[in-house]
Amino acid sequence: MDSRTVAEPGPVLEAAEAGQFAATFDAAVAAIGRAVVGKPDAVRLALICLLSEGHLLLEDVPGTGKTTLAKSLAAVVGGTTARIQFTPDLLPSDVTGVTIWDQSIGSFVFHPGPVFASIVLADEINRASPKTQSALLEVMEESAVTVDGVTRPVGSPFMVIGTQNPVEQAGTYRLPEAQLDRFQIRTRIGHPDEDAAVAILAAVGTRAGRPAVGPLLSPAEVGDLVEQASRVYVDTSILRYITQLVAATRSVDGVTLGVSQRGAIALLRTARTLAASRGRHFVVPDDVKSLAEPVLAHRICIDAEAEYGGLTVSAVVAAVLRTVPPPRGAA
Numbered sequence: 001m002d003s004r005t006v007a008e009p010g011p012v013l014e015a016a017e018a019g020q021f022a023a024t025f026d027a028a029v030a031a032i033g034r035a036v037v038g039k040p041d042a043v044r045l046a047l048i049c050l051l052s053e054g055h056l057l058l059e060d061v062p063g064t065g066k067t068t069l070a071k072s073l074a075a076v077v078g079g080t081t082a083r084i085q086f087t088p089d090l091l092p093s094d095v096t097g098v099t100i101w102d103q104s105i106g107s108f109v110f111h112p113g114p115v116f117a118s119i120v121l122a123d124e125i126n127r128a129s130p131k132t133q134s135a136l137l138e139v140m141e142e143s144a145v146t147v148d149g150v151t152r153p154v155g156s157p158f159m160v161i162g163t164q165n166p167v168e169q170a171g172t173y174r175l176p177e178a179q180l181d182r183f184q185i186r187t188r189i190g191h192p193d194e195d196a197a198v199a200i201l202a203a204v205g206t207r208a209g210r211p212a213v214g215p216l217l218s219p220a221e222v223g224d225l226v227e228q229a230s231r232v233y234v235d236t237s238i239l240r241y242i243t244q245l246v247a248a249t250r251s252v253d254g255v256t257l258g259v260s261q262r263g264a265i266a267l268l269r270t271a272r273t274l275a276a277s278r279g280r281h282f283v284v285p286d287d288v289k290s291l292a293e294p295v296l297a298h299r300i301c302i303d304a305e306a307e308y309g310g311l312t313v314s315a316v317v318a319a320v321l322r323t324v325p326p327p328r329g330a331a
Contacts (some may be wrong), residue, residue, distance in 0.1 A: 013077025013281040021228050022161045023280035025051075028076050028216055035072040036065050037203075042189045045294060046161070048277065051225050052269040054184025055140050055160040056230050057298065063166065065191040070121040070161045070187060071213075077157055078215035079118025086128035092135035096145045098167050104116035110147065115139050116154050118219070125162040126175055129224040140182045157222045177257060177301060185291075226238045231284040232272035237327035242288060245311055248284055248320040249296065254306025255316060263299045270295055285326035293317045 025047060046069060051058045058066050068082060074081035084095060096276045097113035103217075114120065115136070125133060139145050140160055144153045162183060164175070180186075192200060210278075217225075244265050250258025271287040297313040 011231065012233045013228055015281050017228055018232070018276050018281040019279050021163050021225060021276040022294065024217070024225065025277040028208050031076050031216050032069070032072040036069050036189070037200050038192040039065065039069075039189050042069065042187060044277070045185055045187050048270055048273045048291075050077070050157060050159050050272045051222070051229050051319070052184060052266075053226060054266060054269070055162070055182060057180070057183035057186040058161060058163045058188060059186060060163065060188045060190065064191060066161070066163050066189060067119045067121060067123070069189065073159075073161075074117070074119035076216045076227075077118060077247050078218050079157060079222075081119045081253040082117035083121040083123060084115035085115050086122050086125050086132070088126045088129060090132050093147075095132060095135045096139070096147055099148045104200075108148075110150070112152075113145075115145060115150075115160075118155070118157050118159070120158075120160045122160055122162040124165060126164050126173055128173065130173055132178070133173065133175065136162075137179060137182060143309065152224055157219055157226075171201060174279045177299075179261060179299050181262055183298065184270065185294045187294045229273040230269075232266065232275050232280075234272065235282070235327070238271075238283050238285065238288065239268070241285060241324070242271075243325050244324045245288070245292065245320055246296070248324050249300055249316060252319060254302055254309075254311045255300060256303045257299075257301035259296050261297045263296055267291060267295045288323055289326070292321055 028047055029040060029043050030049075031218045032041055036043055046056055050073065052282050058069075060066060070083070071081050084090075093113065095113050097111055097116065101107075102109045122136065125136075128299050138193050139154055139158075141157050143156070144151050146152075160183075191197075246259045246261070246264040246267070249255065252258070267288060270291045271283045274287045274291060275281070275283045293314055300313045300316055302311055302316070303312060
């Protein structure tokens with residue numbers, strides 16, 4: 001289970017603060033949207049994930065803008081970005097870093113790996129061996145890396161954007177449930193619609209002429225937004241609703257593994273951020289419903305027979321939303 005507390009860390013967010021949060025959030029979406037054209041929903045989910053201190057899993061075909069999204073997100077928050085191309089020969093030390101003896105000073109020196117960045121793009125994460133995949137587990141959970149017995153924080157903000165190609169599975173290693181559970185949100189960018197595709201083609205030029213996304217927030221301001229989102233009020237009836245939704249995923253026919261308590265915490269944290277991004281200082285059931293599939297679906301496992309019969313994780317989430325009644329009058 002997530003080691004971070006979900007208790008109220010301070011006073012409840014004020015309505016005026018929520019309005020300012022929404023204005024800043026929309027400005028960041030618009031800034032990233034200049035580079036990631038025609039995909040505001042994917043951009044919003046990525047920002048919600050970042051401000052909820054989570055990690056994002058993109059399952060999409062090549063050429064849909066995954067790297068552009070990661071770089072633009074890092075640029076907006078005034079952070080750094082790193083891209084790791086996962087391959088079968090990638091070693092854990094290639095991700096986390098390594099300690100090397102420096103003869104000139106007579107001591108060991110730590111050389112940080114690419115994971116020491118604000119936004120880390122783990123491209124085609126399922127192409128690396130399970131041992132290398134597991135190198136990300138500690139840093140995704142603890143925001144720190146332990147090498148040779150020394151624990152080093154990676155800094156803040158920090159988010160891993162993992163990608164998988166859903167088409168070609170030859171030579172890949174399926175992500176285990178424990179690692180899938182570390183990703184707060186799973187979504188896809190998808191191909192642009194016709195108008196967005198035309199706009200992208202019309203803007204094609206040299207590499208130097210690509211849309212530049214400048215810093216809109218400092219890392220400290222990102223931390224302030226994270227803190228504000230954590231103070232969004234959640235009624236007890238909403239907490240019970242989230243609990244019932246998660247529990248219901250475990251009793252659907254054909255489901256071998258339902259959503260864990262970590263998934264419930266992820267749904268709560270993202271619902272708070274979504275509410276603030278909509279200018280509200282409290283969570284409503286629609287916030288939970290909007291995020292149910294991207295937060296819960298990848299945490300559900302279906303047995304082979306049910307999957308062969310056409311059952312999907314999206315259908316499981318949709319069925320659970322239909323059967324579990326939302327609270328009325330919750331504010």
